[in-house]
Amino acid sequence: MVSSSPSHPASTNQKSNALVLSALQALGGTSPAIIVAVGGLAGQQLASRPELSTVPISIYHLGLALGTIPAAFIMRRLGRRGGYLIGALLGIIGGLVASYGIHANLFTVLCLGTLLTGLYASYVQSYRFAAADAATAQFRPKAISWVMAGGLLAAFIAAQAVMLTRDLNPDAPYSAAFIAQASLGLMALPLILLLRLPRDHATQNTNARGRPLREIARSPYFVISVITGVVSYALMTLIMTAAPLAMHQYGHGLDDSTFGIQWHILAMYGPSFFTGHLIQRFGKITIALTGILIIGSSSVVALTGTEVSHFWLALILLGLGWNFGFIGATAMVTDCYRPEEKNQVQAVNDFLVFGTVAAGSFSSGHLLAASGWQQLNMMVFPIVICIACALLWLRIQRRYGPQGAESSQAQ
Numbered sequence: 001m002v003s004s005s006p007s008h009p010a011s012t013n014q015k016s017n018a019l020v021l022s023a024l025q026a027l028g029g030t031s032p033a034i035i036v037a038v039g040g041l042a043g044q045q046l047a048s049r050p051e052l053s054t055v056p057i058s059i060y061h062l063g064l065a066l067g068t069i070p071a072a073f074i075m076r077r078l079g080r081r082g083g084y085l086i087g088a089l090l091g092i093i094g095g096l097v098a099s100y101g102i103h104a105n106l107f108t109v110l111c112l113g114t115l116l117t118g119l120y121a122s123y124v125q126s127y128r129f130a131a132a133d134a135a136t137a138q139f140r141p142k143a144i145s146w147v148m149a150g151g152l153l154a155a156f157i158a159a160q161a162v163m164l165t166r167d168l169n170p171d172a173p174y175s176a177a178f179i180a181q182a183s184l185g186l187m188a189l190p191l192i193l194l195l196r197l198p199r200d201h202a203t204q205n206t207n208a209r210g211r212p213l214r215e216i217a218r219s220p221y222f223v224i225s226v227i228t229g230v231v232s233y234a235l236m237t238l239i240m241t242a243a244p245l246a247m248h249q250y251g252h253g254l255d256d257s258t259f260g261i262q263w264h265i266l267a268m269y270g271p272s273f274f275t276g277h278l279i280q281r282f283g284k285i286t287i288a289l290t291g292i293l294i295i296g297s298s299s300v301v302a303l304t305g306t307e308v309s310h311f312w313l314a315l316i317l318l319g320l321g322w323n324f325g326f327i328g329a330t331a332m333v334t335d336c337y338r339p340e341e342k343n344q345v346q347a348v349n350d351f352l353v354f355g356t357v358a359a360g361s362f363s364s365g366h367l368l369a370a371s372g373w374q375q376l377n378m379m380v381f382p383i384v385i386c387i388a389c390a391l392l393w394l395r396i397q398r399r400y401g402p403q404g405a406e407s408s409q410a411q
Contacts, residue, residue, distance in 0.1 A: 013196045014135040018146040020194050021127045024084070025150030026157065027188045028124035029269070031091060031117050033158030034181045035060050037261050038174040039114060040245050041254070045173070046107040050369055054362075056098075057241050059111045061358035063118020064125065065351060071122040072347035080130050081195050087123025088188045090116050095182025102175035113178065120185065125354070129346045132334050134197050141284075141331050145276035148327055151269030157184065159262035166254070210341035213348060220397070224390050225332035226349050228288050230356045231387045232325030235295050235380055238360040238367075239302070239318055240264060243311060246373040250306045260308075260315050267319030275327050284331045285398065289391040291325025296384035299377035306373070314377075 035057055044053040075083035098113025100106075127150075131143035161184075165176035216222055243264075244257040279287050298317035304310060337345040367376050 014131075014139055014143060017134050017195060017197060018131045018143045020191055021131045021147045022150035024188055024191050025124065025127050025147050026153035027184045027191070028088075028091065028120065028127070029151040029154030029265075030158040030161065030184050031095075031121060031124075031181050032060065033154060033261060033265050034161060034177050035114055035117065036240060037158065037162045037244065037258050038177050039110075040241070041248075042102055042110060042174040043107070044245070046102070046105060046110060048107075052107075053245060054241055054368075055107075056111050056114045058358060058362040060114040060118040060121070061237065061354060061360075062362075063115040064121040065118075065354035065358045067119040067122030068125070068350040068354060069347045071119075071126065072343050075123075075126070076343050080126070080197050081192055083126075084123050084192045084195070085189065087120045088185050088192060090123075091120030091185030091188070092182045094118075094120060095178045095180075095185060099172075099175045099178035099182070102178070103169075103172045117181070122350070122354070125350055126346065128330055129334075129342070130195075130197055132330075133339075133342060140334060141279040141327075142276035144327060144330055144334075145272040145274075145279075147272075148269055148275070148323070149272035152266060152272070155262050155265035155269065158265065159258055162258050163255070210338055210344075213344055216336060216341065216345060219336065221332070221394065222336040224394050225329050225336065226352055228292065228387055228391060229326055229329035229333065229349065230353050231383060232288075232291060232295065232322055232329060233353050234356045234360040235383060236268075236318055236322040236326075237357045238363065239298065239377065239380070240315065241360075242368040242373065242376055243315055245368060246306075246376075247308075247311050249373070252308055252311070256308050256311075260312050263312055264315035264319040267316040268322050269319075271320060271323045272327065275323060278324075279328065279331055283395075284328050284335075285391055285395045286328075287324050288328030288332065289388060289395070291321045291323065291328055292384055292387050292391065294321030295325060296381060296388075297321070299380040302377040303374060 039056040039060065040054045043056045044050070047053055047055065071083060071087065074086060078086075094113045094116030096113070097116060098110050101109030101111070101113055128144045128147045131147045132140045135143040161180040162177050165180050166173065168176040240261070243260060247257040247260065275287065294317055298314045298321060301310060301317060302314040333345070333349050367379075
């Protein structure tokens, strides 16, 4: 195992940092939930063609992907806390710009707002790594889970924000939801100041540059870890982005789709209270594999019918599978780098994850319009089978092959 436990005094703050980061996740996690719930519907009103409806959501994911490497650079220079302040400001501006775009009936301005919100999300997504880097090796899986559990509260906040604001401005539907999103970003600012994170190892020792990324990437463990995170997030986004529009196509209302997204996000983050314990008990690879298989089962449910209950159950399973798959993969990635290598590895991991997510999100609207909800879910199965086989192979290698990045106990 190449990662090491923090040896600095700041590691004693690991629990308080994890709790603050969890609260920040609860606030920052509302942005994607709000955008997914109303971004496609707002886009449908403003876009010139139906297949462009989900572009605001896709632009959000594009901003997230494009922001990961610059965010890592900024946090390396200014520290995580300084970077998180910049990120929150981007979230505030993004919500205001998107709201104005709806008011002015300007599709491109709406997309600009979701792009800026995506840049904010590139900082939010690093909260889990910030908690891991400040934690001991034993507490690390729990720290990641605690932060991801903040999304549980985000599900309630986002759903209430959408439903309480939907009738505030009948002339510009959904615009008030983006004002609420900006307000939640504003609330994050004082919480960020409470963080007491360790200084970046690389800024303290400029000679400690670590191994080249190409050397780290030669490890099958690293490659499969990253691909698992990519697939978990991309498949989840592909189906989640299309689900509200598909529900409307089958005659279900805004309340039905909003509650479906709410329960989906609850399933994404709710299990985080015990995912860390499951990883310690059964191992990272096993939990990641379980998550991938549950994502596959979500599409099985989606193919059995188009009633509200089918959509809701499929979205719940999709969220649960994402939780196990993504947290398991994240925990696997933290085994692959030394402290001085964390910035480049984390940035590349998130760029690959969210770059693929952006591509999947851009594709979802077109695929839904061209192929339909059923065909979209059929596409999930070959991908799930390939990743499940890769994880099974890795698990066998860890157990019966030469000792590698992870002990057999952590399989």
